[in-house]
Every structure is written in C-alpha cells, then in structure tokens.
Amino acid sequence: MKLLGIVIGFLCVNFLVASETYKAGVLLQNKEINEFTPFIHQAKQTGVDILVLPSLPTGYADKYDELVSLFSKTARQAGVYIAVHLYEKARCGMAYETVRSNLVFDRNGDIAAVYRKPQNGIANCTAPHSDLVTFTSDFGVTFGLVMEEDLALYDEEHFKGVRNFVMAGEWESEVVFLNAANFAPSWSYIMNANLVSTAGIYSGKAGLQTGDDNLIVAELSKNGGSDSQMVLSTKPSNLLHEYLSQYVIRPLDVEASSRGYKETVCHRRFCCEFYVKTALGNNNEASYKLAAFNGVLPASDHHNIAAEICIMSGSENSNTVFERISVTANFTKQNAQFPIVQSATVLPAENFKFTKANGNSQQVTLETVNVKNVQNVGIFGKDSVLEDNYIYGEKNNTETVEHDIYEYIFNEDVQEFFDYVWIRLRILIVVVSIYILEMM
Structure with missing residues (x-):
C-alpha cells in the first residue's frame, strides 16, 4: 500500500x-x-x-x-x-x-x-x-x-x-x-x-x-518566461557605417583600458557613461567605438523610432578580453530600455547584470564581466509613445500621395462617372457630325 x-x-x-x-x-x-x-x-x-x-x-x-x-x-x-x-x-x-x-x-x-x-x-x-x-x-x-x-x-x-x-x-x-x-x-x-x-x-x-x-x-x-537567468547574448552583426554616422562617437583607448577607462559620451542632452577594463596582454590594435544617440531613427522604409541609445561597438574578429564593461545612462522615464549584448561567444548568466533605478529620470546600467569576442554591448531605449505607431518621412509621404491619387483615379465610382461622360460625349459627337453633313 x-x-x-x-x-x-x-x-x-x-x-x-x-x-x-x-x-x-x-x-x-x-x-x-x-x-x-x-x-x-x-x-x-x-x-x-x-x-x-x-x-x-x-x-x-x-x-x-x-x-x-x-x-x-x-x-x-x-x-x-x-x-x-x-x-x-x-x-x-x-x-x-x-x-x-x-x-x-x-x-x-x-x-x-x-x-x-x-x-x-x-x-x-x-x-x-x-x-x-x-x-x-x-x-x-x-x-x-x-x-x-x-x-x-x-x-x-x-x-x-x-x-x-x-x-x-x-x-x-x-x-x-x-x-x-x-x-x-x-x-x-x-x-x-x-x-x-x-x-x-x-x-x-x-x-x-x-x-x-x-x-x-x-x-x-504557461505563466511566461523563466526567472532562472541564463544566456542573453546573440550573434554579432555589423553596424552600418552610415548608421553610426548619426551618433556622437568617441574611440575607446584600448591601451588605457587595461588600467580601467572611463568616458562620457553625450548626444544633445542625453549622456552615456562607459567604464571599460580589459585584461593585460590584449592586442592594443583592436578598434572599439563608444557611441551615444538621442533622436529619431529610420527603422525601415515606413517606420521611424524615437530612441536613446548607448553602445560600445567593435570588430567581430577581435579577441580582446574584457574584465568588465559598464554602461550607464539616465533615460526618459516613460521609455522602455532593452539590453544589447552581441558576442561570438556564450555569455554566462552570472557574467551579466541589467538594473534600473527610478528617480526624476530612470537610471539604467548594463554590466558584463569576463567576456571576449564582443561586438556590440549597450542599452537601447525606446520612446513608449510612437505618434500613430507609424511615422512617415518625406519620401513615404510622397508615396502615400501618389498611392492616394492612383486609388482615386481607379476607384469604381470614378470609373463609372467617366464612362457616363464618355457615352454622353459620343452621342454629342454623332449628333454634331450628322448636323455638319446635312449642312453640306
């Protein structure tokens, strides 16, 4: 029993x-x-x-x-x-x-x-x-x-x-x-x-x-995601040069970073505080950029996104070992913030921390330790209210007007109207033609 x-x-x-x-x-x-x-x-x-x-x-x-x-x-x-x-x-x-x-x-x-x-x-x-x-x-x-x-x-x-x-x-x-x-x-x-x-x-x-x-x-x-944190990092992807050109950029001093390197990068009134500590013996020829952005980004042909972004971006092939990377910024309170971690190697959960502290603004910090082959690390802040969800640029406004004109011309009601006018016009042409022939 x-x-x-x-x-x-x-x-x-x-x-x-x-x-x-x-x-x-x-x-x-x-x-x-x-x-x-x-x-x-x-x-x-x-x-x-x-x-x-x-x-x-x-x-x-x-x-x-x-x-x-x-x-x-x-x-x-x-x-x-x-x-x-x-x-x-x-x-x-x-x-x-x-x-x-x-x-x-x-x-x-x-x-x-x-x-x-x-x-x-x-x-x-x-x-x-x-x-x-x-x-x-x-x-x-x-x-x-x-x-x-x-x-x-x-x-x-x-x-x-x-x-x-x-x-x-x-x-x-x-x-x-x-x-x-x-x-x-x-x-x-x-x-x-x-x-x-x-x-x-x-x-x-x-x-x-x-x-x-x-x-x-x-x-x-069934209740949603797990509370047991594991791996967040994703596969590296290159940031386009013309895309980064919209940012305020400072080069990372890789040699100085072996002793611990601090840098503040600001775009308009939005500032990103970076702290980078690399391991001794790294290749000092590695190239990394510290960047800040505050404004509107063209996310695709028909969508713009208001954003506040802090990012450290570098080469995918770099073997630089980072003992610590810390990114901190004060974001607009109604914004949502998301961590960006793109690395060619797996980032264990215990090596990653993402925290938010509320005040007059929302201070957000991303911190990673003992990580290498990093390409992009940072914080993406998105404005929580997008105007009409879709914000069109000048090119897309032109497309919209052209599309509306096309739709109007080929609307069934408009087509019926032109058919009616054309029939009446043909009758008038026939009557006038007969009259001219009789006068001759």
Missing part, C-alpha cells in the same frame, strides 16, 4: 507539473514547402502543442487559398496548432495589394486567429489591427499574435500583460540590433515572456532554447 501511495503521489506531481507547461516547436528556415508536412508530424510525435513554420516568400501570394487549405488539412491530421506567415493578394479598388498575414490553425484545422498588415505600410484596403490579436488554445494558454516589427514599434501596454507570444513575418530593420534574431531575446528578457518565433524560442530570462538543425522543441511555462 505504501508503494502504491508513492506511485500515485509521483503521478499526481507529474500531472501537476505537466499541466503548468506546454511544448512549443519551431521549424527552421531553408525548407521547401513540400518538406513541411513530415516535420509537422515529427513535431506531433515529440509532443509539440504549437508549431511555428518558416515564413513563405511573396512568390506564394497567388497560392494563398491553396496553402490555407494545405495547412488546415495538415494541422487536422497531425493534431497540433500551426502558425505560419503567408502573403496574399487582396483586391483594392481596381487594383490588388499584397497583404502580410499571420494565421494560426487549431488541432481541428480551423483558423484560430488571423493578423493582417499591408506589405507596403500605406495600403488603404487593409488597415493593420490597432489592438493585439490573441487566441486561447485548448491547453489553456492565451497567445498574442505578432509580427517582427511589433516588438520594436509597440510599447508594453499594447501587449496587455500577455505572457506567451507567437511571432512570424520577417522585417528588415535599418537598425541592425532591432532585427528579430537580435532584438527578440532582449524583448523576451525584459517582458519575461515566452516568444515562439521563426527566429527561435525565447523563454524570458532563461533566454534562447536550443534544438537540432531542423526542429527546435522546448517545454515552456
């Missing part, structure tokens, strides 16, 4: 633990669409509840209905939730516009949620959702459905306290550390939320979840 009680207790504990988690999967890129189905069934065999597929290119826009039918059938056969980003062509007046669509299929193959945006950002017929699109799964988790740019464009209030997110839909930002593979871990870390995306699976402060070369599977808490 005692053994039976132990077994029952063990089963109850396992059931309780299992009920507090779910399994998420991500199928990595570079797969042909005919390869999706076997991996979807493989995910089911590993117990995956929800699977995010790679985003399909715009060339598949003409096959939207066919693909929806295919994924619906596959989700039903495999018995898993499937999330995928598709392009579709939607009629808009006398023309067509390309629409980006995030779709989620439930285990029955029904569409559980749809999130749409115009591809060009200025289409009239497909307005983006102003509120967060959510759906609740049969395993008791409410998910937010987002595209990559939403992480950078929206403030915390937009996400309504949701702790689990599905993200699909690629976005190329001119600010390299805002691209999904770079910004997603920082966003998940600060929000302490699970983010299941085409870029990977991120579990709050537990960081990136790993898997094999084809399929990543992770067991996640």
